[in-house]
Amino acid sequence: AWMSWHREPSKQAVFVIARGGTRNKSQCLCAFKSTIREIMASPTPIPKPPGVPLLGNIFDVKPGNTWDSLRKLADQYGEIFQIKVLGNTLVFVASVALAEELCDEKRFRKYVGGPIVEIRAAVHDALFTAYDNEASWGIAHRIIYPQLKAEVVSTHFREMRNLAGELFHNWKSLGGSHVISPLDQLNRLNLETNTYVFFGKRLNGLTGPPHPMIQAMEDSTSEAMKRPTRPGLLNWLVYGRKFKSSNKAMREYAQELVQYRTDNPTERQDMLSIMMTTPDPETGKTLTPSQVIDEIVSMPIGSSTAPCLLVYSLYYLLQNPDVVAKAREEMDRVIGAGEFEFDHLGQLKYVEAIMRESLRLSSVAPGFNIEPRPREGDKSPVLLGGGKYQIAHNQPMIIVLQGVNRDPAVFEEPMVFKPERMMGEAFENLPAGAKKWFGNGKRECIGKQYALQWSHIVLAMLIRELDFEPASPEYQLEEDGWFNTRPVDFSVRVRASAKATY
Numbered sequence: 001a002w003m004s005w006h007r008e009p010s011k012q013a014v015f016v017i018a019r020g021g022t023r024n025k026s027q028c029l030c031a032f033k034s035t036i037r038e039i040m041a042s043p044t045p046i047p048k049p050p051g052v053p054l055l056g057n058i059f060d061v062k063p064g065n066t067w068d069s070l071r072k073l074a075d076q077y078g079e080i081f082q083i084k085v086l087g088n089t090l091v092f093v094a095s096v097a098l099a100e101e102l103c104d105e106k107r108f109r110k111y112v113g114g115p116i117v118e119i120r121a122a123v124h125d126a127l128f129t130a131y132d133n134e135a136s137w138g139i140a141h142r143i144i145y146p147q148l149k150a151e152v153v154s155t156h157f158r159e160m161r162n163l164a165g166e167l168f169h170n171w172k173s174l175g176g177s178h179v180i181s182p183l184d185q186l187n188r189l190n191l192e193t194n195t196y197v198f199f200g201k202r203l204n205g206l207t208g209p210p211h212p213m214i215q216a217m218e219d220s221t222s223e224a225m226k227r228p229t230r231p232g233l234l235n236w237l238v239y240g241r242k243f244k245s246s247n248k249a250m251r252e253y254a255q256e257l258v259q260y261r262t263d264n265p266t267e268r269q270d271m272l273s274i275m276m277t278t279p280d281p282e283t284g285k286t287l288t289p290s291q292v293i294d295e296i297v298s299m300p301i302g303s304s305t306a307p308c309l310l311v312y313s314l315y316y317l318l319q320n321p322d323v324v325a326k327a328r329e330e331m332d333r334v335i336g337a338g339e340f341e342f343d344h345l346g347q348l349k350y351v352e353a354i355m356r357e358s359l360r361l362s363s364v365a366p367g368f369n370i371e372p373r374p375r376e377g378d379k380s381p382v383l384l385g386g387g388k389y390q391i392a393h394n395q396p397m398i399i400v401l402q403g404v405n406r407d408p409a410v411f412e413e414p415m416v417f418k419p420e421r422m423m424g425e426a427f428e429n430l431p432a433g434a435k436k437w438f439g440n441g442k443r444e445c446i447g448k449q450y451a452l453q454w455s456h457i458v459l460a461m462l463i464r465e466l467d468f469e470p471a472s473p474e475y476q477l478e479e480d481g482w483f484n485t486r487p488v489d490f491s492v493r494v495r496a497s498a499k500a501t502y
C-alpha cells in the first residue's frame with residue numbers, strides 16, 4: 001500500500017525515511033530502490049495540446065508571434081509541455097526548478113537547431129550559432145571574451161554615457177509634445193554605441209533615416225524564426241531571396257567597418273582590432289576575414305535585446321510612478337547635481353534593481369535551447385525532476401523564460417513589478433535557475449557585462465533627465481519579437497525633467 005501512496009519522488013523518499021524506524025537498514029534501502037524503480041517505470045506523461053492529425057500542433061504556435069504562443073502554453077500547462085511541428089517533438093520547460101536542472105552542464109548542453117541553424121546562413125559558425133563541438137567557438141571565445149569582461153567594459157563608460165546624452169539632447173529639444181517610439185530610438189542608440197565602442201566608427205544614425213543594419217537584423221531574425229515551421233521548398237522558392245538580401249545587408253555593414261579600419265589605421269585596441277589581429281592563446285590561430293565578418297554581425301544581433309529591455313523598463317515605470325520617485329531619490333543622493341560618472345554606477349542599486357526586475361518580468365531574451373549531452377553508446381531515456389518526467393536521449397528542449405521568470409513557486413505575486421526583490425539579500429537568495437536571463441554556462445551571453453552596464457547607464461539617465469507620459473493613455477501591452485521580445489506600438493511623449501537642475 002505504501003508504494004502507491006504518493007507519486008512525488010521527494011515525498012516517497014521522506015516516507016521511506018519516516019518508516020525507517022520500523023525496518024532495518026537493508027530493508028529500508030531495498031524499499032527505497034524499488035520505489036525509485038517504480039517511479040522510473042511510470043513517469044508522468046509530459047502534457048501536450050491536442051493538435052490536429054498529420055500537422056500536429058502547427059496551429060498552436062503562431063508563426064508571427066511564437067513567444068506569445070509559448071507563453072500562453074506555459075500558462076496553460078505549467079512546468080513542462082511538448083508540441084509536435086512537422087513531425088519533430090519539442091519539449092518546453094517553464095519552471096525554475098526544471099530550468100536549473102537543465103542548466104547542469106554535466107548532463108545538458110546548448111542545442112543548436114531550428115532558428116539558430118537558419119541564422120548560420122548569415123554568420124556561419126560564429127559564437128552564437130556554433131555547434132557544441134566546433135573548434136571555431138573556442139577560438140572566437142578566447143579571442144573576444146577578454147574584451148567583454150567587466151573591467152574592460154567599464155573603460156567605455158563615458159562613450160556610452162555621452163552617446164546616450166546626445167540622443168536625449170535631441171529628445172529634449174523636441175519640446176515635450178512630440179511623440180517618439182522608444183524602440184526605434186533606443187535601437188538607433190544601441191547600434192550607434194556598439195559600432196563606436198567595438199568597431200571605432202560613428203554611424204551618425206541617431207537622427208535621419210535609420211541605418212539599414214537595423215531593418216536587416218529585424219528581417220533576418222524574423223525569417224530565421226519562421227523558416228523551421230515551413231516546408232523547405234517553400235522557404236527556398238518564396239522566402240529565400242529576401243532572407244539572402246537581409247543577410248547580405250548585415251554582412252555589408254560589417255565589411256564597411258573592416259574597410260574603414262583598413263583605410264584608417266589606429267592605435268585603438270578595441271574589439272575590431274582584436275578580432276582582426278589577435279591570435280587565440282591556445283591554438284595560435286587568428287579569425288579568418290570571413291569569421292571577423294561573422295562575429296561583427298553577431299554583436300549587434302545579440303545586443304539588440306538591450307534596447308528592448310529598456311523599452312519594457314519605460315513601460316513598467318509608467319505604471320509605477322512610486323518606483324520612479326524612489327529611483328530619483330537615489331540618484332539625487334548619489335549623483336546630486338553634478339556629472340554622472342562611473343563611480344556612481346555601482347551605488348545606483350535601486351536603478352539596477354529596476355533593470356533586473358524588467359529583465360525578469362519581460363523575459364526580453366525569451367528562451368534558450370538545451371539538449372541532453374550524448375552518452376557514449378547509451379540511448380536510454382533521460383529523466384527529469386527526479387524521475388517525474390522522461391524524455392528521449394536526444395530530445396531538444398527550450399527553456400521558456402517567460403514561464404521560469406514568473407514561476408509562482410519562487411516569485412510572490414509574479415506579475416507585479418517589484419524592484420525590491422532584486423536587491424541585496426532578496427536577490428542573492430534567489431535560486432540560480434531564477435536568474436538565467438543571459439543563458440547558461442559556457443554558452444552564457446558573452447555580452448552580459450556590456451549589456452548590464454549600458455542598460456544601467458541609459459536607464460539611470462532616462463529616469464534622471466526626462467519625464468515621460470504614454471502617447472495613448474489606453475495603451476494595453478502587446479508583445480512580439482524574434483530573438484527578443486518587445487512591446488508593440490508603444491510610444492511616449494518625452495520632455496526634459498521638470499525637477500532636473502543640471
Ligand code: HEM
Pocket residue numbers: 110127128129141298299300301302303304305306309364365367368369436437438439440442443444445446447448450451452455
Ligand atoms: C539585455 C541584453 C541581453 C540579453 C538578455 C542577452 C541574452 C542572451 C542569451 C539568453 C544568450 C544565450 C543564447 C543561447 O543559449 O542560445 C545570449 C548569447 C549571446 N549573446 Fe546576448 N544578451 C544580451 C545582450 C548581448 C550583447 C550586448 C551582446 C554583444 C555585445 C550579446 C551577444 C551574444 C552572443 C555573441 C551570444 C552567444 C554566446 C555564445 O554562445 O558563446 N548579447 N545572450
